[in-house]
Amino acid sequence: MKKTGPVILGFLVGILMLVQYFTPNAWIEARYNNVLDWKQVVFGMTLILGVVSLFLYHWRKISRRQSGWGYSVVTIGGLLFMIFAALIWSPEAGPYRWMFDYVQAPMQATMFALLAFYVASASYRAFRARGFHAALLLTAGVIVMLGRVPLGELIGVRIGETHISLATISSWILDYPNLAAKRGVMIGVGLGMTATAIKIIVGIERTYLGRGA
Amino acid sequence: MADEGHSHRRSGRLIELLTNVDRRIIFLVIALAVALPLLFPLNLPVRPSREATAYFEALEALDPGDVIIFSFDYEPDTMAELDPMSLATLRHAFRKDLRVIALTNYPGGPGIALRNLEQAATEYGKQPGTDYVFLGYNPDYSATMLRMGESIQATFPTDHSQTPTAEIPLLQEANSYADIPLLVTVTASALAEYWIIWAGGKYGQKIITGNTAIQAVLIYPYYQTGQLAGFLGGLKGAAEYEKLLELPGTGILGMDAQSMAHLLIVLFILLGNVGFFLQRRAARNGGAN
Amino acid sequence: MHELSTHPVWHAPPHRGDRRTCQKALSAAAPPRAMVLLGMGRQNALRLLGMGLWISTALLAAPRAEPTPAPEAGAPIECRLDVRDAPNDKGTALEICWRAPADSADITVYAIERRDPETGDWQPVGTVSPAVAARDPQGGFRHQDRRAIEPNRTYAYRLAVVRSGARGAPPETLHTAAATGVARAQWFNHDRLPAAIAVLLFSASLLLFIRWARGGRDLFIRRIAGLEAVDEAVGRATEMGRPVLYSPGLDPMEEVATVASVNILGQVARKCGEYETRLIMPNRDAIVMTVAQEVVREAYTEIGRPDLYDPNDIYYTTQSQFGYAAAVCGTMMRERPATNFFIGHFYAESLILAETGNATGAIQIAGTDSDSQLPFFITACDYTLIGEELYAGSVYLSREPLLLGALKGQDAAKAVILALLLGGTILMLAGVDIRPLLG
Numbered sequence: 001m002k003k004t005g006p007v008i009l010g011f012l013v014g015i016l017m018l019v020q021y022f023t024p025n026a027w028i029e030a031r032y033n034n035v036l037d038w039k040q041v042v043f044g045m046t047l048i049l050g051v052v053s054l055f056l057y058h059w060r061k062i063s064r065r066q067s068g069w070g071y072s073v074v075t076i077g078g079l080l081f082m083i084f085a086a087l088i089w090s091p092e093a094g095p096y097r098w099m100f101d102y103v104q105a106p107m108q109a110t111m112f113a114l115l116a117f118y119v120a121s122a123s124y125r126a127f128r129a130r131g132f133h134a135a136l137l138l139t140a141g142v143i144v145m146l147g148r149v150p151l152g153e154l155i156g157v158r159i160g161e162t163h164i165s166l167a168t169i170s171s172w173i174l175d176y177p178n179l180a181a182k183r184g185v186m187i188g189v190g191l192g193m194t195a196t197a198i199k200i201i202v203g204i205e206r207t208y209l210g211r212g213a
Numbered sequence: 214m215a216d217e218g219h220s221h222r223r224s225g226r227l228i229e230l231l232t233n234v235d236r237r238i239i240f241l242v243i244a245l246a247v248a249l250p251l252l253f254p255l256n257l258p259v260r261p262s263r264e265a266t267a268y269f270e271a272l273e274a275l276d277p278g279d280v281i282i283f284s285f286d287y288e289p290d291t292m293a294e295l296d297p298m299s300l301a302t303l304r305h306a307f308r309k310d311l312r313v314i315a316l317t318n319y320p321g322g323p324g325i326a327l328r329n330l331e332q333a334a335t336e337y338g339k340q341p342g343t344d345y346v347f348l349g350y351n352p353d354y355s356a357t358m359l360r361m362g363e364s365i366q367a368t369f370p371t372d373h374s375q376t377p378t379a380e381i382p383l384l385q386e387a388n389s390y391a392d393i394p395l396l397v398t399v400t401a402s403a404l405a406e407y408w409i410i411w412a413g414g415k416y417g418q419k420i421i422t423g424n425t426a427i428q429a430v431l432i433y434p435y436y437q438t439g440q441l442a443g444f445l446g447g448l449k450g451a452a453e454y455e456k457l458l459e460l461p462g463t464g465i466l467g468m469d470a471q472s473m474a475h476l477l478i479v480l481f482i483l484l485g486n487v488g489f490f491l492q493r494r495a496a497r498n499g500g501a502n
Numbered sequence: 503m504h505e506l507s508t509h510p511v512w513h514a515p516p517h518r519g520d521r522r523t524c525q526k527a528l529s530a531a532a533p534p535r536a537m538v539l540l541g542m543g544r545q546n547a548l549r550l551l552g553m554g555l556w557i558s559t560a561l562l563a564a565p566r567a568e569p570t571p572a573p574e575a576g577a578p579i580e581c582r583l584d585v586r587d588a589p590n591d592k593g594t595a596l597e598i599c600w601r602a603p604a605d606s607a608d609i610t611v612y613a614i615e616r617r618d619p620e621t622g623d624w625q626p627v628g629t630v631s632p633a634v635a636a637r638d639p640q641g642g643f644r645h646q647d648r649r650a651i652e653p654n655r656t657y658a659y660r661l662a663v664v665r666s667g668a669r670g671a672p673p674e675t676l677h678t679a680a681a682t683g684v685a686r687a688q689w690f691n692h693d694r695l696p697a698a699i700a701v702l703l704f705s706a707s708l709l710l711f712i713r714w715a716r717g718g719r720d721l722f723i724r725r726i727a728g729l730e731a732v733d734e735a736v737g738r739a740t741e742m743g744r745p746v747l748y749s750p751g752l753d754p755m756e757e758v759a760t761v762a763s764v765n766i767l768g769q770v771a772r773k774c775g776e777y778e779t780r781l782i783m784p785n786r787d788a789i790v791m792t793v794a795q796e797v798v799r800e801a802y803t804e805i806g807r808p809d810l811y812d813p814n815d816i817y818y819t820t821q822s823q824f825g826y827a828a829a830v831c832g833t834m835m836r837e838r839p840a841t842n843f844f845i846g847h848f849y850a851e852s853l854i855l856a857e858t859g860n861a862t863g864a865i866q867i868a869g870t871d872s873d874s875q876l877p878f879f880i881t882a883c884d885y886t887l888i889g890e891e892l893y894a895g896s897v898y899l900s901r902e903p904l905l906l907g908a909l910k911g912q913d914a915a916k917a918v919i920l921a922l923l924l925g926g927t928i929l930m931l932a933g934v935d936i937r938p939l940l941g
Contacts, residue, residue: 021415022698024592024691033363036356043353047320050788053818060814068836092327092374100324105289108321111824112290115850116474118857120243121236124481126881128489138486142479148426148449150257151472171262179434185873186434187919188890189758191704191912192871196758196893198705204712204904207764208755208793236861290824291850320821355756391648402823402849403872427850431874 007203014201055079140177144170224495231488239481246477250469257469264436265453267443271395271421272302277310279394280387282361284408285329286354286400288321291425296329297451297464298423299399303333305458312383313345314365314393318354318404323347323373342376346383349373354404355411362390362416390418395442399423405432409440423450583661585683588646593653593687598645600661600679602632609676610666614645617658624660651685658682707914712907721910726898728867728885729766735865736773739840745780746770747839749830749855751846751870752823755789758893759847759871764790764797765896766845766869771801775810783816784833786826791818827851831858844868844883845892848875856882869895 013035020032058072085096129135146152147170156165199205261269275281283302287295306313317326326347339345348369351357360368365388366378378384387393396418398408405422409432412418419442424432426447435441445454448471451464581600588595598614614627627647651657663677715721739746748770750763767783774781781798785791795816802811819829831854834842842859844852844866852868852875859866860882868879869887879886887895890912897905929936 018701022691022694024590024688026592026687029363029592033360033367036360039356040351040353040360043356046788047352047821049792050818050821053788053791054820057814057817091323097324100289100321101328104321105292105324108288108290108822108824109293111828111854112850113293114854116247117240117243118853120474120478120481121239122853122857122860122878122881123478124234124239124485127482127485129486130489138482142482145475145479148447149472149475150259150449150452150468151476153258153260167260174430174433175437178430179437182430182434182873185871185889188912188916189871191915191919192890192893193758194701194704195708195908195912196761198708199905199908202709204908205761207761207797209796288822288824290822403847425850427874 003206003209006209007206010208011201011203014197018201051079140173144173147171147173221495224491228488228492228495231484232492234481234484242477243474246473247470250473251466254466255469255472257472259449259452259456259465259468261453261457262446262450264444264446265450266457267436268421268423268445268450269305269443269454269457271419271442272305272309272311272397275309275311275394278312280312280314280383280392281306282390282393282396283313283315284396284398284400284404285315285317285322285326286319286398286402286404287325288319288401289325291401292325294425294448294451295399295401295423296325297448297462297467298445298454299325299329300333301451301454301458301460301462301464302397302399302423303329304336304460307333307337307339307344312343312387314348314383314387315345316348316357316369317350318357320350323350327373343382346378346381347373348378354407358408358411359415362412362418364388390416394419396420397422401425401428403428403431405441405444406435409435413440426450581661581663581677581679583659583679583681585657585659585681587684587686588648590688590691590693591685593685594651595646595648596651596657596659596683596685598627598647598659598661598681598683599642601642603663603677608665609663610673611664612643613662613664614647615660615662616647617660619655619657627659653685653687656682656684704911704915708908708911711911711914712904715903715907715910721906723894723898723906723909726887726891726894728869728887728891729895729898731865731867731885732770732773732899735841735843735867736770736777736779738865740777740779742840744840745782745837746774746841746843747830747834747837747859747864748781748783748843749846750783750785750790750794751844751848752786752826752851753847754787755793757847760787760790762893762896763846763869764793766843766892766899767794768797768801769896769899770843771798772805775802775805775807778807778810780812781815782833782837782839784819784826784830785817786819786821786823788818791816823849823851824854827854830855834858834862834864838862839864842866844870844879845887845895846870847872848879850875853878853882859883 016028016031016035020028055076058075060066061072062069062076082096082099085094085099089095091097123141127138127141129138143166146155147166147168152166152170154165156163156168158164196205200208272281283299283306285299303313313330315326315330317323330345330347333339334341334345341347348365349372351369357368366384369378371377372381390396390412396408396412398405398420400422401424405420405424405428408418408420408422413420420440421443422432422441423445424447426449429444429446429450432441432444436444445451448464448467451462452468453464455462455464581603584599586597586599587593588597600612603609609632612630612632614629615624616627617624627649628645630643630645647657647659658680659682660678660680662675664673665676666673711721736746748767750760750767753760755761755764771781783791783794783798785794795813798816799808799811799813802808819826833839834855835858839862842855842864844855844859845868848855848870849872852870852872856866856868856879866883867885867887868883869892870876870879871889871892873889876886876888893912894909896902897909
């Protein structure tokens with residue numbers, strides 16, 4: 001019953017969500033809205049589950065004095081501070097907003113900014129014209145990289161009335177070869193998603209219950 | 214013979230230099246390439262792309278008083294790239310006297326949304342409740358997007374400041390996608406795709422989106438097929454939009470830095486390849502000898 | 503009661519939603535745009551399958567425009583109003599239709615009003631500009647009224663054909679017309695018939711292949727290099743006495759990439775258990791974490807080593823995208839895992855993770871269906887499972903007949919889509935336009 005119950009529930013909800021797409025019936029639409037409401041409730045619960053898990057994980061580290069336990073103190077301190085700051089003052093003003101604007105935002109933006117450095121080092125290290133295909137990829141990559149910034153507009157040739165710049169070639173690459181490949185992947189991914197949904201509805205796929213393949 | 218050995222050693226050092234640049238040097242050069250143009254702008258020309266023009270025109274085609282949805286679907290990490298387009302869009306909307314229903318699908322989004330909304334509303338003298346409303350964050354983006362097609366008030370019983378949405382004049386006029394001529398999402402994730410699939414595919418909502426440069430590639434197919442009315446790709450998209458609006462902001466300011474960074478990455482790639490070819494030639498010659 | 507000629511109906515704000523659905527209704531009779539269908543999103547890919555079925559169903563399903571008699575020149579301003587049930591809805595919309603008069607040069611706006619069934623008052627529904635007519639090749643107008651309409655109730659409408667007065671003179675009503683209509687609820691949305699047939703056929707294909715696989719039929723699955731390397735990768739960590747790190751990506755449990763990732767996790771955990779190598783798994787989603795804990799525990803139990811399982815090694819970090827990237831990179835720098843698995847759906851953090859792993863000298867196996875991140879993984883990782891290889895991964899490792907059959911069913915559907923794409927392309931290149939056949 002531990003596994004049969006969820007499979008039956010999954011089947012019923014899955015069929016409801018599938019059927020509602022094809023029918024405008026008011027009763028089914030109302031049930032569909034019920035499911036969406038429940039989905040939000042469950043999602044809210046997962047946030048609580050995450051916070052509890054995070055707290056326990058770091059609490060254990062502190063209590064066992066595992067290596068790096070000092071960082072765990074900072075984590076729990078930050079977590080509690082933000083919760084109480086939002087409750088006592090407001091998320092829109094006061095210490096919570098200050099911490100968000102001047103601590104969380106710059107730290108997260110810094111992590112994202114690292115990408116510029118990593119793109120540079122990874123491209124330098126791995127982007128080598130080892131053969132015909134790699135050379136083709138390299139050429140296309142360079143054109144798109146320059147064509148996507150204002151500099152690309154300035155580099156080009158004029159043939160009659162038409163100005164062909166790196167930006168023009170870059171747009172062509174993105175519009176045709178890139179899209180053709182992308183659609184191929186998208187069709188495969190779309191079918192994979194639909195197949196997984198059908199497998200879950202009929203109970204073949206039970207990974208969500210915690211059973212590995 | 215000695216000369217040959219010396220030349221071999223020299224070419225070996227050159228190859229080593231070209232193929233094994235320390236990553237810290239690369240990082241330092243990139244940092245300078247980004248920082249210097251911000252301090253000393255080159256004012257490279259910005260030409261609006263057709264996607265950015267379509268984005269601009271989608272908003273431009275609306276009438277004063279129309280209500281749009283603006284979803285801040287990003288967190289502080291990508292705000293350097295996405296804030297310029299959010300702010301420019303809000304300025305455009307308020308300049309045209311459009312009314313805005315704002316929300317976010319990320320827990321870290323409310324701070325960003327409030328900052329942008331407050332700034333643009335102050336600039337154009339707009340009032341919360343009548344000219345704009347911020348609904349806040351709702352858990353579970355899929356349920357939120359689908360449920361909003363039925364009733365925004367039911368999806369968000371209160372707004373971010375806990376005012377019941379049933380009492381907000383703006384939401385009494387516009388309570389589902391059917392009442393909204395345009396939805397804008399600015400995002401760093403696949404949420405643009407989900408808006409297209411759920412709000413666009415299921416409810417026929419017209420959508421435009423602002424994306425990080427990396428995600429822009431992902432949504433290109435939707436623009437080509439008309440499922441997306443227009444989009445802005447990365448900081449360049451923001452700069453193009455600012456240009457169309459004639460409201461220069463941090464998008465245009467960042468274009469010089471981005472151009473230089475791209476150019477340097479290309480130079481590093483070329484350097485690496487020159488080293489690679491020299492290495493291959495040396496190996497071939499060595500083999501022949 | 504208001505008189506139409508004095509009621510400033512042309513100032514009534516047009517109902518945007520109505521305008522849009524009206525356009526949709528007008529275009530419903532237009533042929534489906536094959537190229538649009540080809541570019542649909544990944545969830546909509548099934549529509550591709552439905553495209554081939556469209557020819558046979560569209561004639562039954564698509565609402566058709568009625569033939570319109572050509573207007574006679576010099577005819578008086580006259581409109582015939584028709585109120586119809588809006589199709590494919592739950593009985594909460596009516597469609598007000600009329601044809602443009604022959605001489606419509608002076609018309610500035612069409613104003614529509616509805617009589618309130620309770621009070622009997624006429625209330626403005628909306629206004630339509632004559633310019634809209636240009637969008638309908640038949641010269642007709644349609645306007646959907648969806649405001650507070652109840653099913654099976656009769657509503658009365660009237661239409662005013664209005665010409666604005668010259669130089670501040672009051673507007674003039676040239677003609678009025680009236681009609682009634684009843685909204686009915688439908689059980690099936692005919693617009694979605696092709697999608698319904700595609701879902702049924704695809705489900706049937708999956709179940710058929712699963713049956714064959716169960717029956718012992720030999721179904722071929724090609725070699726996937728990244729998965730062949732799992733043994734070697736875990737073995738290397740064992741030799742070096744360092745842990746294995748597994749990241750399931752950023753998406754929640756409902757996403758297919760995460761389902762596939764958790765399936766592969768089961769196999770990796772089994773290997774780690776066999777080699778007694780520690781498996782670390784930072785998570786961004788609490789549900790994925792809970793499922794992963796269960797999967798790893800069961801994997802260790804299956805190989806008879808439940809004692810190796812430590813729930814603290816599969817932990818939650820944060821919902822924040824780059825907060826998660828920071829947490830995983832921090833773990834890589836501190837714990838120095840010898841092998842990193844990045845299997846699931848990733849976003850811009852992919853390169854940050856893969857480059858940090860590269861800097862620590864770990865062997866890296868990535869797998870994602872996120873096409874925009876594939877170049878980064880291919881650049882910085884030793885092996886990469888591309889797109890569907892990720893979905894095939896768990897089948898490849900487990901050879902479970904049920905999953906293998908489903909995989910083959912997908913292949914069959916893909917073959918059908920390919921055939922349709924090729925057929926459509928050949929027809930287009932040959933200049934054969936089948937769109938008129940589609941209604």
